[in-house]
Amino acid sequence: MEHGDLQTIINSLQESWRNFLESIPSIILGILIITIGYIIARRIGEATRSRIRKRSSDPLMSKFLGNTVKICLSLLAIIYAMNIAGLGNITTFLLSSIGASAIIIGFAFKDIGENFISGIILAFNRPFNVNDTIEVGDLFGKIKSLEFRYTKLKTFDGKDVYIPNSDVLKKPVINYTEDGFFRWDFIVGIAYEDDVEQAKNVILETVNSHPDVIQDSIHENYVAEDQLATSTVNLKVFFWVDTYEFRREAVMVKGQVIKQVKEALASNDFSMPSDIVELKLYSSQKNLPVKLQSPNGQ
Numbered sequence: 240m241e242h243g244d245l246q247t248i249i250n251s252l253q254e255s256w257r258n259f260l261e262s263i264p265s266i267i268l269g270i271l272i273i274t275i276g277y278i279i280a281r282r283i284g285e286a287t288r289s290r291i292r293k294r295s296s297d298p299l300m301s302k303f304l305g306n307t308v309k310i311c312l313s314l315l316a317i318i319y320a321m322n323i324a325g326l327g328n329i330t331t332f333l334l335s336s337i338g339a340s341a342i343i344i345g346f347a348f349k350d351i352g353e354n355f356i357s358g359i360i361l362a363f364n365r366p367f368n369v370n371d372t373i374e375v376g377d378l379f380g381k382i383k384s385l386e387f388r389y390t391k392l393k394t395f396d397g398k399d400v401y402i403p404n405s406d407v408l409k410k411p412v413i414n415y416t417e418d419g420f421f422r423w424d425f426i427v428g429i430a431y432e433d434d435v436e437q438a439k440n441v442i443l444e445t446v447n448s449h450p451d452v453i454q455d456s457i458h459e460n461y462v463a464e465d466q467l468a469t470s471t472v473n474l475k476v477f478f479w480v481d482t483y484e485f486r487r488e489a490v491m492v493k494g495q496v497i498k499q500v501k502e503a504l505a506s507n508d509f510s511m512p513s514d515i516v517e518l519k520l521y522s523s524q525k526n527l528p529v530k531l532q533s534p535n536g537q
Contacts, residue, residue, distance in 0.1 A: 269320035276316020284309030354388040357404035366412045374413040420458055421482040423493045428471030430510035438509050445503040446478045451492045453479040470515040
């Protein structure tokens with residue numbers, strides 16, 4: 240390498256070093272702007288969330304919009320700080336590159352964009368609120384939060400499930416607690432010799448006497464004949480419960496009602512027989528394949 244070329248490299252390095260030293264104040268100012276901008280963006284985001292929550296009483300929407308405001312203001316602070324630090328050319332290059340590569344980026348981040356747009360739609364028009372009990376596909380639990388890309392669901396066995404917003408928007412959503420009412424049903428079988436109407440009255444009185452069972456002009460409890468089974472007349476019992484706390488009201492109350500109905504039928508001398516088993520003897524068999532044994536084992 241010739242002496243002139245070496246000197247040129249040295250001069251270039253020295254020039255770059257002087258430019259770097261001169262830009263240090265701008266870089267420090269840029270970092271300060273980003274820090275202050277983030278703090279301000281967070282405060283404004285929290286204020287937005289608080290104001291929306293007071294007006295709409297909707298924690299999911301208020302949180303979603305508050306985070307949106309915070310992120311947008313933070314990005315503006317970063318862009319402004321890069322311009323102050325003398326990196327405006329980089330910002331312009333990145334923005335122009337994003338614009339020129341929009342199609343490629345759209346395909347690469349299709350799922351992210353789809354979930355983000357779905358999150359915006361769900362924030363304004365959705366079938367649930369915080370702590371609603373819902374079912375999405377095979378998932379069942381309580382809604383905990385709505386984020387940009389996913390909806391957080393807490394299952395009743397303690398699992399935290401993060402469902403992509405696009406799935407929540409596309410799949411059927413069953414809301415068990417939107418109006419606070421849910422109808423349970425179960426089947427009880429009585430003997431053919433029993434009085435069906437009397438059994439229905441006993442069952443209905445027992446169901447309506449439970450303090451957590453709802454009975455009004457809209458939510459009516461009733462008992463109907465369901466099936467003539469092998470050894471029983473099956474009656475189907477329908478009753479309404481409060482489901483704001485689904486685990487307690489809809490599950491424990493059902494068990495209590497079934498227990499009380501069983502006890503009420505027994506105390507009123509109704510039989511609940513088991514299925515009849517039929518034994519057949521074929522031509523090669525002469526004896527019943529049954530052995531009777533006395534209580535003392537003989």
